[in-house]
Amino acid sequence: MPRPRTFNEDRAVDAAMKAFWTFGYEGTSTQDLCEATGLGRSSIYNTFSSKRDLFDRALRHYMDTRNAAQLELIQRTDLPIRERIRELLWDAVEPAATDPLGCFVVNTLVELAPHEPEIAELLERDNLLRVEALTTAISAAQAAGELDAGHDPDALARYVFVVLSGLRVSARAGATPAAQEAVVVAALRTL
Template identity: 30%
Template structure:
């Protein structure tokens, strides 16, 4: 083997293993979603992500930085799905019902995972300013859309005109959080579907 060949061989062997960053992030989201931040170790993450520790640190920084990225990605994707269900039906009340029903997976194992965002609130509350800021940005966009649909429902005669749209939106959002916590605690799909219908009927004209 020539000196040049040896140099190339060493260079290749020293090069960090390439990996699919998006796939690794998805795996990290699943771990944090299931276990929370404190109960998740770096070893849990590198095993689930199927990467080495050095690749982990090079690509994601540390556990906290990865958690922030994972939570932001989860919340962005979840909010997009929420808005899709809320805004797609022509009927505002149907949109609100679809929004709630969409939080209730039929799969027991998936439903029992609850919501990573709600889990973050349960774990950190308002003690972490960075997480609070992230949450408030997401909530502001979502809340405005819920208010918009409720007011549309009032104009169409579907929603009680005497209902305060801001308060009704807050009611829907708190109901969503309640569903996600109840699911984490083992609530069944049929039970939650019935409660979704009950909640939306409280707004009907």
Template identity: 35%
Template sequence: MARPKEFDREEAVKRAMVVFWEKGYEATSTDDLLRAMGIGRQSMYDTFGDKHRLFLEALQRYQAENAAGLMERLRSEPSPLAALEQVFLVIANESPAERARGCLGVNAITELARVDPEVASVSRAAAMTCEAAFERVVREAKRKGEVRASVDERQAGRFLLTALQGLRVTAKAGASPEALREVASFTVSGLRAR
């Protein structure tokens, strides 16, 4: 009879996610993961298969949590444009350590997406979710007269995703909170009805 697992899988994935987020995929060793998760090597292989499978599961979990947080922030204000600006300002308002850590999704794209089709697939799915959310917000902002009627929602959604990813990279590279706030403001003001 097989022995039941003696650890919480969700908690183990969460702990692994933090290690990958802090160190990156390549720099994270199996020993780093085992220490963080508090499990043995065989348990890791039996449960997750290998480091790559564990990374994909951690990345998918991160992307799901990130998408849920984005949706919540986009619904947090009566003004769609104000909510959109808050999404960007969150980055500027992070601690220096949080900005330096960056976004696990963007980190995965820059480290692995060109050489790892599975990471690229997870990244594309997350991008589509984010773009669609931005499109909906722009559509709602147009309906409320906050955004020019001539703005194409699909193009705006894609632009906003790219701006958000770029802001994440800029923050990780050490840009000041003031510079990040200026970019956030400029990004949203470009959509505003005149």
């Protein structure tokens, strides 16, 4: 008879997410995962079957939790569109103190998507969901006179996410908050 689990699987996935977010898939060893989760190798492999399975669960957990917050912000109608976009971008300037630098999705896009079509497709679907939500919000703001109606809302939405990704990459590379803030200010001026 197998022993009952004595750990919280969701907490283990969250801890693994932060390890993969910090070091990437290839850079995260099984020992790193053991240290991050507090689990032994056998518990990791009995629960998740492989490092890749745990990575996939961690990436989906990130997308479900982090991107849900982005969608909620984008869809708020009580804030002007520029304020919603500023808050979206500002998250890269002042991330939560417990978060690793950068973005797990962007890091994975760079590391794995070029040679793993399934990962590339998953990340593209995730990105498209957020771009479509922002495109809808921008279109509504244009109709309300908040933004110039002469600009393509889809292009503006994609622009915002490219800036957000760039901010996260540059944060990981050591950009200062002042430099990041200047980028946010410049991006908001273009809207």
